[in-house]
Amino acid sequence: MTTLIDKRDMTYDRFVEVAGADHFLDDTERVADEVNHTLIAERGKVNRFTGHLGELRADGAPAFEGPPSPAPLPNGFYITHAKEYVDSVAEAIGFAANEPAEFEADPSVTATSEGMRVVSLQQMLNGIEVWGMAPKVWMLEDGTVDRVVGDTVSVSPDLPVTPSVSAETALRVAAAKAAEPLTLRGPFGTDELPALDISRGFERLSAQPENNQPLTFTKGAFEEAIPARLVYLYMGGDARLAWFFTFSREHLLVQYHAFVEADGRAADANAPEILYFYDATSHAIAGTVFRHNPNEGALTEVTFPPPTTDYPTLVPDGLPPGFPEAWTKATDGTVATEGNNVIAFGGDSRPFEVPVGQGGDGVFNPLVNSPEQLVTNIFYFCNYMHDFFMMLGFTEEFGNFQMVNVTGRGKGADPVHAFAHPRPVPGTANMATRADGLAAEMNMGLVSDSNRHTANDADVVYHEFCHGVSNRLVGGLADANGLREQQSQSMGEGWGDFFALSIINFSRAEERTVLGNWVVDDPRGIRQRPYDSLYPGTFAHIGKRRGQVPGPGNSGLDYREVHNVGEIWCATLMELVRKTTRALDSKERGYRVTWQAVVDGLKLTPRNPSFLTARDAILRALKAMEGRALTSAEYTAVRTGAWEAFARFGMGFDAFSANASFDGCQGGMAMPPPGSQD
Known part of the structure; x- marks a missing residue:
């Protein structure tokens, strides 16, 4: 990710200015008495930028009432319990008495391999998202809250609800920035993206019945239609009502997120200020297949999918019957690099097809370094990673990449679209991850200096695929956009x-x-x-x-x-x-x-x-x-x-970080004291 504009003051220390450590701990002890169990707050867990506690641990919190259920409880039980719990301890986190602490929950409740439940919340005000303030509530299977982790912030309830700047005006300013020529720099070299012609403008594709409802504009010169919504953007000390847009360039090589003021503070109402603007795309450091790269073995014929013994992970209980699912499906006498998990293309061409024999089999056996071989290799790597992470718990209900979710959980319709461009392409390698239900897109290209292709190197493909996994598991299924601060x-x-x-x-x-x-x-x-x-x-x-x-x-x-x-x-x-x-x-x-x-x-x-x-x-x-x-x-x-x-590596028990920026990181080498809990 590359930040082009950031008007937020990430060095602002709200904790010292507004709260103070002793006051914070006094509130925690008082709230603990009110909820009748122990709450553990540490000064080192305070996000200095927001002034709120980034982690509140609970000891002795109540479980669900009634006898244990032999069947998994519905998500609604955990969601309701999580929201009620956060409301009950809001003052211990940093909210003032009677201050609104409004949250909406992601309807998908995550479960770890050992049965812990995780409810992802989004802070709201006046029905509008407070951007980036999205804590998680960790619970045991019986509903016992373990802790509340993540950022929240106190914002004035008097913030404007109605924008003074129209969406069209804000869009015009943001689109002009997104259409500028761009230099992509990375370890594979430098690429130039030309300016886009946006003179024809944009039209609304959807109405906005309420201020807190999203709307969509035509794509114009960009790759996809442009979504827009109102958010509150915390700047450090105060928050601003802003329009939030996403602009996609060709092949999703760049996806700009733009926040433009909507509260009318600019001197010129026709030239609102861009508050925050960044490229959200994860760029790379950026069948007969190379199973890792040509240095790690020759071309090898493997089955699609390979046997489970070829994976370093074990197949856990609870995966769909017949796992791993077939990577391809024969249609009209052919089979292609197109399946439920991945659709692999050769640049702008269709997936690679081969005929199916009388036994129902087909072999992708192209010439080395041919466009077809590159497509076959990226198809293999991406499917392999799909299965690998599925065995570790990145399954359908938690946002994995599949066209059809056989369990009925999650949204589906989002396989990885993997492009093996038979030439150098801007960025050389990238992965654009979007919300559950929207396909991810991976681009691999030729490295000009070495004349070697990233689709033949698992180092690059695996790295990019991992961006999709971390973006969805940390970012949540709603927008897969939870790794935006510098450390993140x-x-x-x-x-x-x-x-x-x-x-x-x-x-x-x-x-x-x-x-x-x-x-x-x-x-x-x-x-x-x-x-x-x-x-x-x-x-x-x-x-x-x-x-x-x-x-x-x-x-x-x-x-x-x-x-x-x-x-x-x-x-x-x-x-x-x-x-x-x-x-x-x-x-x-x-x-x-x-x-x-x-x-x-x-x-x-x-x-x-x-x-x-x-x-x-x-x-x-x-x-x-x-x-x-x-x-x-x-x-x-x-x-x-x-x-x-x-x-x-400096992250001992005494390490400290004021927030998730690069400012104020204090290393520590200490081991935890005896009796401490993680």
């Missing part, structure tokens, strides 16, 4: 690198710590340093420029850009899998437990998290495995190793 974006990159490397390392005798080395034809790969235990960057270095990272040979390191900062998160997760493997004395269990904890942690992580918020979610996911996937003794050893990994 960086973790999106780090999660992608971690899975790309750890999946292949599962079956390798020697750990691979360099990413993308084949596709750029450089043994150093595309990151600043290898992801080994000696990786020099830590949480304390976030925001540091070249020359500010101590240590011999570190003068060239830079941690002011999301891909580079994401390296710190990936290095930490790589260390986590090493520590877990040692604690369990088993490589297979070490990797599988770590993968599951990371995916469960994604489900628990609220929108726009800091590294420390995501750290705590992983630790809680591991805790939930005690007595299930792990014995108590194993859990103790794994927990110790996990804290050692986080502390090694």
Whole structure:
């Protein structure tokens, strides 16, 4: 993600100016007496930008009334309980007495592998979304609240409800910015996108019966129709009523999110100010197939799908019968790179088709580096990742990518559209993820400097696919847009690198710590340093420029850009899998437990998290495995190793982050004190 305009003051410290630590803790103790159970609030868990507590832990909260139910409870039980609970503890979070604390819930309730329930909430005011303020409520299966995690903010109830700036006026200003020529820079090179001609304007496609209802405009020169809605954007100290638009460029290589003032504070009503404007697309660092890349083995004929023994994960109970589902379906005597999970194209051409024999079989056996081979390879990689993550709990009800959801849960109609362009394309590699029910789009292209194609490298495809997973599990199903702050974006990159490397390392005798080395034809790969235990960057270095990272040979390191900062998160997760493997004395269990904890942690992580918020979610996911996937003794050893990994990279018990920006990150190497709970 690239931010072009941000008028928010991310250095604003509302906690000091408005609340104060002692006042905060007094409210927590008083509210705990009112709800009749223990509430745990820590000064270090306060988001200084909003002045609200980012995590409120509960001990002894009541479960649902009545005897346990043998059948899973409806989502409505958890949603109602979560909303009522947050209302009851609102003052402990940071809301003032009698201040509106209005929330709407995502109708889909997430469940982790160990049965924890996660309700995703969105803060509202006057029926309008308070953008980015979306906490999650963690509950046990019986309804016992474990904690409330994520951002909220106090905003004035007197904020305007009716816009002073029309949607058309705001759209004209935002579209002019989105239509500007753009230079895409990345490790694969630089690409230029030309300016767009928007002189013909835009027309409304839908009416807006109420101010808090969305509307849509024609696409004009852009790739898709332009959605619009009103939101409140917290700026630091105050909030603004704003129009929110999404603009898509060709092939979704760029998806701009634009916030334009709607409250009429600008001196010229015909030239409203853009408050926040960024590219939300996740760019890359960016059958006979290469199973990872040409350096990791020759072209190999594999079945589509391969047997479950080819996956490093185990098939859990509860998946649809016959998993993994067929990747293709024969139609009119042919079979194509088109199925329920993925539709793979060769640039602008149709999916690759081959005839089906008398036995009902078909083999995609194209020439190496032909357009058809590239399509076949990206089809294989994306389907493989679909099945891999489905076995870890990224299933239909939690927003996975499928045309038809056989369980009837989730929305469907959203397979990955994977394009293997037979030429260089702007951005070289990217993944655009949208809300559940809207197809994701992946683009892979030729790297000009090496003349190698990203569709043949699992490092790149796996990384991009992971953006879709993290965007939906953290961002929620409503808009898959929960990784927008600087640390959050960086973790999106780090999660992608971690899975790309750890999946292949599962079956390798020697750990691979360099990413993308084949596709750029450089043994150093595309990151600043290898992801080994000696990786020099830590949480304390976030925001540091070249020359500010101590240590011999570190003068060239830079941690002011999301891909580079994401390296710190990936290095930490790589260390986590090493520590877990040692604690369990088993490589297979070490990797599988770590993968599951990371995916469960994604489900628990609220929108726009800091590294420390995501750290705590992983630790809680591991805790939930005690007595299930792990014995108590194993859990103790794994927990110790996990804290050692986080502390090694500056995310120890004494680390601090004022918010999820790059400002004010304070590293810590301390282990938790005896008796502390994660």
